[in-house]
Amino acid sequence: MVCEICKKNEAKVHLSNIEGGEVRKVDLCEACAKAKGVDDAATYSLANLLLGLGVATEPDEPAATGAELRCPSCGFTQADFKKMGRLGCPECYGAFAEPLRGLLKTMHKGSRHVGKVPHGFRPAQNLTDRLKGLQKKLDKAVAAEDFEAAATLRDEMKHLKEEGGPAPAE
Numbered sequence: 001m002v003c004e005i006c007k008k009n010e011a012k013v014h015l016s017n018i019e020g021g022e023v024r025k026v027d028l029c030e031a032c033a034k035a036k037g038v039d040d041a042a043t044y045s046l047a048n049l050l051l052g053l054g055v056a057t058e059p060d061e062p063a064a065t066g067a068e069l070r071c072p073s074c075g076f077t078q079a080d081f082k083k084m085g086r087l088g089c090p091e092c093y094g095a096f097a098e099p100l101r102g103l104l105k106t107m108h109k110g111s112r113h114v115g116k117v118p119h120g121f122r123p124a125q126n127l128t129d130r131l132k133g134l135q136k137k138l139d140k141a142v143a144a145e146d147f148e149a150a151a152t153l154r155d156e157m158k159h160l161k162e163e164g165g166p167a168p169a170e
Helices: 030-035 046-051 078-084 097-107 119-143 147-164
Strands: 013-019 022-028
Touching: 022 030, 119 147
Parallel strands: none
Antiparallel strands: 013 022
């Protein structure tokens, strides 16, 4: 079994947490466990590990929160998220953006979902993405009245469209 944080070393530390009848498990290598401050699994919150929000606390000791994040829409707090393992409403994703970004980076390749694209469509998707980026730059250059940069961007877009467009019908 591979460590869920570094995705390289063999997992030797296995944490389980039961919340509301659901079992959550995390498998870590020794180095990542030490880096996260996991010395005694009985005194460590699984949510703290996943979110990177703190270090181990004694079971009876309240966690030091400082200025606790709170969703302006539903009032959900960081403590509620740690307790339930879920967010309260769609606006929570914005309110908890920073902790979630760190969580997603440790769990996935990045924090932005890009989906899957069939291999044959990948070049067309890359071209479309590049053209959209150039169009945004072109719009900014025109708004800033930087017409030399706008002309360069326009020419680059034209070249990409000619080179990467569909093959002419025969």
